[in-house]
Amino acid sequence: MEQQQETVPDWKTDFPYSTVETLQVTRRQFAKFLCLVSGGLAAGSALVAIKSAFFPEKEVTGEHFVCNRTALPVGGTRSFTIAGSTIPYILIHLENGEFKAYEQKCTHLSCAVFYQAGTNKIMCPCHNGWFDAATGEAIQGPPPRPLPSLQVIVKGDEIYVTGHPKNS
Amino acid sequence: MSNFRSAQDKAHPNKSSTLMLAIITLLILIVALQIWLLYTGLNNALTQHADVALIACIVSVLLFVAAVGLLYFLPGKRR
Ligand code: FES
Numbered sequence: 001m002e003q004q005q006e007t008v009p010d011w012k013t014d015f016p017y018s019t020v021e022t023l024q025v026t027r028r029q030f031a032k033f034l035c036l037v038s039g040g041l042a043a044g045s046a047l048v049a050i051k052s053a054f055f056p057e058k059e060v061t062g063e064h065f066v067c068n069r070t071a072l073p074v075g076g077t078r079s080f081t082i083a084g085s086t087i088p089y090i091l092i093h094l095e096n097g098e099f100k101a102y103e104q105k106c107t108h109l110s111c112a113v114f115y116q117a118g119t120n121k122i123m124c125p126c127h128n129g130w131f132d133a134a135t136g137e138a139i140q141g142p143p144p145r146p147l148p149s150l151q152v153i154v155k156g157d158e159i160y161v162t163g164h165p166k167n168s
Numbered sequence: 169m170s171n172f173r174s175a176q177d178k179a180h181p182n183k184s185s186t187l188m189l190a191i192i193t194l195l196i197l198i199v200a201l202q203i204w205l206l207y208t209g210l211n212n213a214l215t216q217h218a219d220v221a222l223i224a225c226i227v228s229v230l231l232f233v234a235a236v237g238l239l240y241f242l243p244g245k246r247r
Contacts, residue, residue: 027188028242034195035235041202042225042232045209049225052213107214144211 060150060163066091066101069157075117079104082161088112089150091159092133095120101150101161102136108143122147177244184243191238198231205231 025033064082072078078091090104092115102122106113111126115133122131129141136147150161176184209224 027192028245031188031192031195031239031242034192034199035232035239038195038199038202038232038235041199041206042228045202045206045221045225045228048206048209048213049218049221052216052218052221056216056218145215 060085060161063153063160063162066159066161069154069159072099072159075115077115080161089161090115090122091152091161092122094133098134099152099154099159100133100136101152102131102147103149105147106143107138107145107147108141113147173244179243187241188243191242194238195235198235202228202231 060082066080067078072091072093074093074095074097076093080089080091081087082089088104089101090113092100092102094100095118102113104112106124106126106129108124108127108129111124113122113124113129113131115121116123120133121139122133122136124130124141124143127142129143130139131137131143131147132139136149138144138146149164151164153160153162205224205228209221209228212218212220212224
């Protein structure tokens, strides 16, 4: 009986392996893995570049009616979407009388943003990010980019929005 | 025939260990740079600056080539 236990089982001679090799990562393997990560990051950068060069976001074209001027008191806001797209926008009547329209999507992780009446700032409640309501610039917190904006056109009593003219 | 590889295999283990650490340090540096490039490229692409994304992509690919090139100098397996 004892002799039987001591003999190496057949499968071990067929598939020899060393415990150390299966449990530990060598520095060679680690270096190769870092190379793989490097390749992945390069591929990611390439995807970003291709996407932005050949498939850019569609610009908003044409003028879109939002609401009547009288429907939006000073300091008030109104959410709206543009026909044919699902992006939420927000129209703000600033205290200085100007109208501004921004995407209502935080540039950090896409939470809805809100205008804080009286402060001239747009706030994202998710991670306490703040934007300048006059320019859309990110002024505090995690958002890395300004809020994308639309151009507002006031025609008499009616408010329209349109995309920014291409700056080329 | 004596070449780079056979000379390297004969080097003292301390030497190949130092070389190994140097290569891994460089690789980590490269990966860190690439993470930053990807982040910057993405942010600029989303603000309609495709040119920055393109340059970030080119540099990132070059860094990847450099990383693969470094693997050539990895000391061989211990025997
Ligand atoms: S999603 Fe707006 S700050 Fe994070």
